[in-house]
Amino acid sequence: MDELQCFKTYDIRGEVDITINHDIVLRIAQAVATWLKPKRIVIGCDSRLTSEEYKQTLAKGLIRSGVDVIDIGMVGTEEVYFATRLLNADGGIQITASHNPANYNGMKIVREQARPVSNDNGLLEIKALALANDFTPAAQPGNYQRCDHRDAWVEHLMSYITTPLKRPLRVVVNAGNGAAGPAFDAIEKALHKQHAAVEFIKLHFDPDGHFPAGVPNPMLEENRFDTRAAVVLYKADLGIAWDGDFDRCFFFDSHGDFIESYYLVGLLAAWFLEQNPGETIIHDPRLMWNTRQIISQCWGVAVESKTGHAFIKDAMRRENAIYGGEMSGHHYFRSFGYCDSGMIPALLMIQLLNTNQKKLSELIAERIKSFPISGEINITVKNPLAVMKHIETELLPLCLSQSDCDGLSMEFTHWRFNLRSSNTEPLLRLNVESRNDKALMQEKTSMLLSLIESL
Missing domain, CATH: 3.40.120.10 (Alpha-D-Glucose-1,6-Bisphosphate, subunit A, domain 3)
Structure with missing residues (x-):
């Protein structure tokens, strides 16, 4: 546990009592307090068996460091984002392992205005402090209070x-x-x-x-x-x-x-642009032709961002984008502090069906036909970067354009692909799409899989 393997690129996540435990949670709490120097932090947790007790350990570490703690209870991560902004706190921490197996837990950390903390802007420093484990209790401990933010959150929704x-x-x-x-x-x-x-x-x-x-x-x-x-x-x-x-x-x-969430990004982008012409939409590079066509047809501005909530949120703020979406099911909203929400898209989809008098399948049928996709395919390889480089060299003479915004993206006349290396596992993640040609998409997907297997 000394290496703190629970630290990932964007958050903290590990197997309970193997790579994360109470001692580690306590050290991380004090490390966040040392690095961020906050006066007040919002904390919450999900429904996992260890989440409430980890939350209390988190509170203990923060209070010991002189930080006032605002506990909003068992909530979704977006509620911590919202409460951090609502209460003008200096940061927020959610105890969660999101979609991981039941024996996992972790943390998602934000600073003021729910700005994300990742390896690019503080998480590595927090890890180093937690590893050193050299903390002195504050002369004046912080206070603990519970707060019910939910009515305000629902009112916003x-x-x-x-x-x-x-x-x-x-x-x-x-x-x-x-x-x-x-x-x-x-x-x-x-x-x-x-x-x-x-x-x-x-x-x-x-x-x-x-x-x-x-x-x-x-x-x-x-x-x-x-x-x-x-x-x-x-x-x-x-x-x-x-x-x-x-x-x-x-x-x-x-x-x-x-x-597939890819098609929903286009649907929601069109909804926002119909009401707000000329606004900017952020999308990730894994699958993008459908999204970019819709944005263009709706007189919007499409901006590509590297995959991952920290990158998307930075792009959202930088471009003052009204909406951003990833094919993984994350949806971001300017009016929600540029943060992602799982409840706002649900409400928007209900409203969309209410106003269109159409079925969801009817709303996206033409888009699925126009831009068929492979779905994300995970491939275990020993050296992901070497495989990507070989494929780039092999296909470069045939491609119209290529990008390294996030992994390797290569475009051809009627099809394109994105190949990314996992941040945490020896995996390559492949996405392929084509223009109005499902057979071509399937053919190129098989070709790429065979090429990767041969390497």
Whole structure:
């Protein structure tokens, strides 16, 4: 544990009692206090079995360091972002391991105005301080208080409902036994006060760190069955599922089919640009042709950013973008402090179906046909960077353009791909898309996989 292997590129995450424990949480708390020198920090936690006790250890370390702690309870990560801004705190820390297995836990750290802390801007310094473990208690300990921010958070979320929800809709919502259940209950009450004609079918809404229905990670095929089956059984118009700390949400159409988040980025970009022409939209480079075409058609400005919430948020602030989206299910909003939210996209999608009088499948059918994709494919390799370099050399004479914004992106006349190295594992992540030619996309995907295998 001395190497603190729980430190990742954007956050802290490890296996309980193997790479993260109470002592490490305590050291990290004091390291954050030493590095950030905050007066007040907001803390929260998800529904994992160790989250509440880790949160109290976190509070102990911060208070010992002279920091006032504002505990907002069991919440989603976006609620820590919101409360940090709402209360004008100097930072925020969420105890969570997001979508990782039940025996994992960790932290997501932000500074003032919910600005992200990653390896590029402080996380390595925090790690070094935690490793040194040389802390002196403050002469004056900090104070501890609990705070209920949720009413203010829900009130903010309701501002995204700009037209009355009069179309009767039935929506399956799957909280996955994570933190989303109680949070969405509060949202549902606010919608009912607005007389919204929406009926919600709730799945796995009780927070339970054992995750009896499976780890809340709808990106995995095996974790989509319950949502899909409920949509079909109840003849719902829409299915929504969240990950453990609900900073990501995922959608299912009225047939129960999972919708790749890539196409939803384009859908939401169009929604924002129709109401705010000329605004800037941030997207990641893994899949982008559909998004960029929609932004162009809606007279917006498309800006590419490296994958990852810290990079996207920096780009959002730098460009003052109104919206940003990643194919991984993260959606970012200027009006939400340039932060990602898993609840705002859910509300926007309900509103979109309410105003369009169309099914979700009808809204994106043409986009799926125009830009078929491979879906992200993970390949285990010994030397990811060497493999990427070889593929670049092999295909460079044939390509029209290439970019190293995030890994290797190469564009050809009717298809393109992005190949990225994992930050934490010996993996390559491959995404391929084409223009109106599914067979070509499949052919090029197979070609790339064969090339990688040969290396």
